[in-house]
Amino acid sequence: MTAVNLLTRLLAAALTLFGVAVVTFALLRVVPGDPIAMMIGPGATKADIAQLRANYGLDRSIPVQFAIWLRHAAVGDFGTSISMRQDVTHLIATRLPATIELTALALVLALILGIGGAVASVLPRRRWPGTALETGNGLLLAIPDFVWGLAFVLLFGVAFPVLPISGRVDPSLPIHFATGFVLVESVLRLRFDILGDVLAHMIMPAMALALPLASVILRSLRGALETEARQDYALLARIRGRSRLQVVTGEVLRNAMVPTLALTGVQFTFMFGGTVIVERIFGYPGIGNLAIDAIINRDLPLIQGLILTFGALFIVINLCVEACFVLLNPRLRHG
């Protein structure tokens, strides 16, 4: 990827984000509900309502509103949440690390399970273990993160109560961290008591997000591994005395991974979407959970800020995936 190429990509990303902002803003202005009506008390007079309207700038024309909003958004100011009476940027900034850590953990789990499962399924000489795994995986593919999350709550929260079923960290733990990245910071500060507690809270939502992705990875990678394992170079490596495991994990996996990684990138953005519902199930304080509250309360500034945040995240993920792709596939490096 050359410098010019990179610049074009970044420019395109900025344009996309601007497009998302325009569409979001336009759509949300035609909303039938009145946000002001939800904040006022029963005794409010017409003058109070007008005052409130002016305070939030809702009495101006829509293009003017957009220009004002954009000027503030450009410097990271998304206004004040109507339902929570707090700074939107602050609200999102305090919740975002929780979501990023959750999805990162889920991605790692999905890769481990998916790649491990695929490799394990092609290793046995007999056909039936692989076929059995594939059939089981076919059924698992249909089960969404929502169902996994609830099943985990029932299994490990109620039937065998070994894990906490809501929150991100035990509120009784005294945590004075500099950032919201509790998982990372507890490792850096060697606070393994906190690390253990955070992991106990995160493992179920992370698994719920990871399993559908793991199924997709497994199916895609298994096919690619079978094709690659029949290639001459794999046979040659076997003839030279390497074990099946060595050949598969050494040469074959590397070649088979490229298409799977492309797919993983696309699916990863879907997983980010899944956080909305999984965070809700586990009462996990991330931006997904915040998004649902924002919609229920018709909190326009917050919805706008969140959609733009999600949009920015998707764009960043896509750029990262493309970069990974170029690093892994030498043929693309001189494109």
Place this chain on the structure above:
Amino acid sequence: MADRSATLDHASPPPRRAGRARRLLAEPRVLLAGGFLLLLLIAALAAPWLAPHDPTAQDLMLNEIPPGWSPDAEPGYWLGTDSLGRDVLSRLIWGARVALFVAVVSAVCAGVIGTVLGLVAGFFGGWADTIVSRLVDIWMAFPPVLLSILLVAVIGSGLTSVILAIVVIDWTRFARVVRAEAMQQRRMEYVDAAVTLGMARGRILWREVLPNVLPVVLVLMSLEMGIAVIVEAVLSFVGLSVASGLPTWGGMIADGRQIIYEAWWVMVFPLIALVLTVLSFNQFGDGLRRVLDPMARR
């Protein structure tokens, strides 16, 4: 290919249709899935007669009664009651109504819109194809969750907006596949033959090409119904679907999540119903594809 070109001749019915149906039913997975879906459909249609109790009738004297096999059970409440004393079985049966209604209506609407646009784009090509393809690209670039959040925020909660959200998001699934299929069909000899015979292009599309892409559309629709059932459950779980009066599986699951330590059955039964329904739609669609698609048959 033989049976495809045979549709040109309207006098003789397409051969092997009976064979296909038999093959479809010969697969145990399809038979199981189809049987379950049929039962569900009957339950949904006959809900007023099948449900032992009024699904919304509250009885605070009979709240959180465990299911029938438990020693504390109350006769007549086979799957127990929820925190307000409403019968879980009756709510489950009524919930099937909402689930199937959303599934069928949204899958059919998304299917029709996607198929029409896909057919036009694939068959006519040119600027029609450019417009549809660009539209699909832009649509797919917008992550579905973002789109559905935005939609529900704009049009508000309720059954109509759930269906609308599913249709608006998922028509692209149909459009992409049908477009590719129509492009393939356009190059077939029977289309040339029809053109030579002087049939109008629109008529060829409607009478000749559409019947040939219909199998693919049916498979996609079955899969789409599974997706729609989940989306409805998710939206009613967070309280953005139907008003609280109507029982839904997602709403029951949300109620059950609140009292999970006291009454696990309130959440477990709708969850089982949801999983079985989704798996059935999936397996049925999968079986349908294997029977209809010669490439996947082996």
